[in-house]
Amino acid sequence: MGLILEAKNINKHFYKPKDFHVLKDISFGIEAGEFVSIMGKSGSGKSTLLYILSTMDTDYSGSLFLNGGLITGKEHQELSRIRNKNIGFVFQFHYLLSEFSVLENVMLPAKKLAEKSYDEIEHDALEKLNMLHIGHLATKKASRISGGEKQRVAIARALINNPTILMGDEPTGNLDSFNAENVFQIFKQLKEEQALSLLVVTHDGDFAKRTDRIIQMEDGRIVHQ
Numbered sequence: 001m002g003l004i005l006e007a008k009n010i011n012k013h014f015y016k017p018k019d020f021h022v023l024k025d026i027s028f029g030i031e032a033g034e035f036v037s038i039m040g041k042s043g044s045g046k047s048t049l050l051y052i053l054s055t056m057d058t059d060y061s062g063s064l065f066l067n068g069g070l071i072t073g074k075e076h077q078e079l080s081r082i083r084n085k086n087i088g089f090v091f092q093f094h095y096l097l098s099e100f101s102v103l104e105n106v107m108l109p110a111k112k113l114a115e116k117s118y119d120e121i122e123h124d125a126l127e128k129l130n131m132l133h134i135g136h137l138a139t140k141k142a143s144r145i146s147g148g149e150k151q152r153v154a155i156a157r158a159l160i161n162n163p164t165i166l167m168g169d170e171p172t173g174n175l176d177s178f179n180a181e182n183v184f185q186i187f188k189q190l191k192e193e194q195a196l197s198l199l200v201v202t203h204d205g206d207f208a209k210r211t212d213r214i215i216q217m218e219d220g221r222i223v224h225q
């Protein structure tokens with residue numbers, strides 16, 4: 001199968017307070033339907049890499065390809081559209097808008113993309129919520145649901161534009177073991193039933209060892225995969 005995401009010779013420096021070569025010649029690819037985790041000690045560069053791969057950080061050298069097309073060098077607006085359409089992202093913290101309903105939160109990225117009517121987007125959002133077994137929460141305010149439910153809403157929001165890859169930066173980091181397992185099972189199901197590609201930074205060895213491949217980072221390099 002083809003590569004969904006490919007990084008070639010990614011290097012990144014931080015220049016303040018002094019020159020720090022944080023990512024050192026990172027090259028790897030993710031195949032369609034692959035579930036990959038990134039592990040490594042604190043400070044090894046995992047989040048920095050993930051923000052480049054998710055196109056949120058453009059300050060690096062090297063090349064990034066998404067679905068075979070070169071992403072590196074695209075201007076801001078086009079990049080933002082490519083990201084919104086193709087990449088779902090789940091953070092450690094859910095970042096839901098607390099005064100909005102669950103349904104409105106999930107609909108937001110699709111409204112921004114503006115490719116469908118309001119009714120279609122609402123229908124899609126309910127479908128995602130039902131798939132994650134939280135359809136009954138649709139009209140509740142985001143501030144009124146539990147932590148585990150909030151993370152599932154965040155996943156539904158990340159899926160609303162039917163991305164080709166879902167990325168997560170410690171998506172289970174704030175959750176108790178029950179809810180963390182729930183999130184893992186959702187990711188596994190997305191891979192198995194929808195052939196979604198997943199890339200997740202995690203400190204949780206139990207989570208990582210059940211993914212297809214672990215990318216081990218050390219001091220800004222991939223040392224094992």
Ligand SMILES: Nc1ncnc2c1ncn2[C@@H]1O[C@H](COP(=O)(O)OP(=O)(O)OP(=O)(O)O)[C@@H](O)[C@H]1O
Binds near residue numbers: 016017040043048
């Ligand atoms: N904006 C920045 N300016 C300078 N240095 C930074 C900046 N952001 C991160 N760093 C440094 O880059 C290195 C890698 O950071 P990064 O957050 O990618 O690590 P990580 O492996 O994700 O760590 P953790 O597991 O603790 O989240 C660290 O040494 C960090 O201090």
